[in-house]
Amino acid sequence: MDNIEVEIRNNLYEFYDCVAQNCGIYSEKQDHWSVIKNIPKVWPRIIYRINTEIVEQKSSIIFAEKVKSGSYPELLISGDENIQLVDPFFRTLGFYPFSAWKGMAFKNSFDMVLPQLPETVKIVRCESADDMDQWIQIVTSELIAPVQFDKVLLGNLIDQSGIEVYLLKYNGKGVSTMLVFNSETSTGLYFIATKKTAQRQGFAKLLVQHILSQNARKSNLPLILHATKTGEALYSKLGFKPFNQFFLYRYLNANL
Amino acid sequence: MNRQQIFAGIEAIAKKIFGDETIITEETTSADIEKWDSMNHVILIATIEKEFAVTLDIMEIIGIAKFGDFADLIEKKQNQCK
Numbered sequence: 001m002d003n004i005e006v007e008i009r010n011n012l013y014e015f016y017d018c019v020a021q022n023c024g025i026y027s028e029k030q031d032h033w034s035v036i037k038n039i040p041k042v043w044p045r046i047i048y049r050i051n052t053e054i055v056e057q058k059s060s061i062i063f064a065e066k067v068k069s070g071s072y073p074e075l076l077i078s079g080d081e082n083i084q085l086v087d088p089f090f091r092t093l094g095f096y097p098f099s100a101w102k103g104m105a106f107k108n109s110f111d112m113v114l115p116q117l118p119e120t121v122k123i124v125r126c127e128s129a130d131d132m133d134q135w136i137q138i139v140t141s142e143l144i145a146p147v148q149f150d151k152v153l154l155g156n157l158i159d160q161s162g163i164e165v166y167l168l169k170y171n172g173k174g175v176s177t178m179l180v181f182n183s184e185t186s187t188g189l190y191f192i193a194t195k196k197t198a199q200r201q202g203f204a205k206l207l208v209q210h211i212l213s214q215n216a217r218k219s220n221l222p223l224i225l226h227a228t229k230t231g232e233a234l235y236s237k238l239g240f241k242p243f244n245q246f247f248l249y250r251y252l253n254a255n256l
Numbered sequence: 257m258n259r260q261q262i263f264a265g266i267e268a269i270a271k272k273i274f275g276d277e278t279i280i281t282e283e284t285t286s287a288d289i290e291k292w293d294s295m296n297h298v299i300l301i302a303t304i305e306k307e308f309a310v311t312l313d314i315m316e317i318i319g320i321a322k323f324g325d326f327a328d329l330i331e332k333k334q335n336q337c338k
Contacts, residue, residue, distance in 0.1 A: 087314045096298040100318040145293050229321070247314060250298045 008103035101226035134174030282324030
């Protein structure tokens with residue numbers, strides 16, 4: 001797994017580029033950051049991915065001006081290089097950190113066994129309108145509220161080659177979600193979520209195991225994901241190893 | 257300010273953000289409060305920093321899991337200033 005930290009970062013950034021470039025969403029690229037813009041209250045409203053070199057470059061001025069003019073992001077993702085230096089810069093502009101993701105990677109093994117699913121559980125590629133609605137409802141409530149995932153965007157993503165959207169159903173109802181993004185050099189797992197009422201019953205674990213073994217049959221590229229603190233323990237048990245960290249910021253446009 | 261006073265301050269801030277009816281204990285986590293999403297988390301951190309006149313380090317912030325962790329951090333910061 002040489003340069004796996006770079007791979008973990010690139011897959012994340014390529015995924016957001018894919019969202020921006022292939023789904024009709026405005027994307028403005030600068031030297032050290034890019035913007036993805038959509039309509040208010042719908043994910044992704046605006047996302048900046050940040051190269052932390054920004055604070056040492058002229059582009060930090062452009063970035064600051066952009067934010068001050070009202071083009072502020074819903075979510076800002078920063079890598080962990082020089083984070084202690086970058087954090088005060090973000091705070092000056094009104095961004096507060098709220099969480100972190102741990103970049104994790106899994107080395108494929110061709111002898112992985114496809115897990116036996118109970119009769120009550122089915123894993124489907126999300127294609128019908130009803131499946132899409134269920135997927136959006138889970139992702140929205142468990143991961144991205146108060147903004148909502150855009151149905152048109154999800155439809156566009158489903159049609160993209162290299163993207164697979166999964167829904168795990170228990171007794172016919174969607175309970176867990178995942179989106180798989182295949183870059184040329186890695187496979188990224190995104191939007192892994194389980195409905196609150198179905199959590200701690202092993203559904204996400206089943207879904208991830210299923211995708212891991214399915215992927216092992218067709219590719220030897222590393223699988224990567226970006227785990228929250230809660231998810232990290234689960235993914236470690238499944239064989240993922242922790243690497244770099246990503247910090248998440250939100251813009252606080254309010255007088256407290 | 258003692259631990260009890262610190263926690264009372266945190267509780268008052270939290271009730272203002274999440275609603276007066278919200279039950280706040282040292283062990284309460286984001287999973288216990290429906291309104292505790294990322295935006296309210298950011299508002300909570302910023303308000304606590306302002307009210308207690310402290311700045312929380314990014315590594316401290318991402319380590320916060322429950323209300324008791326906020327009280328621990330503020331207590332630690334106060335002791336550092338003494």
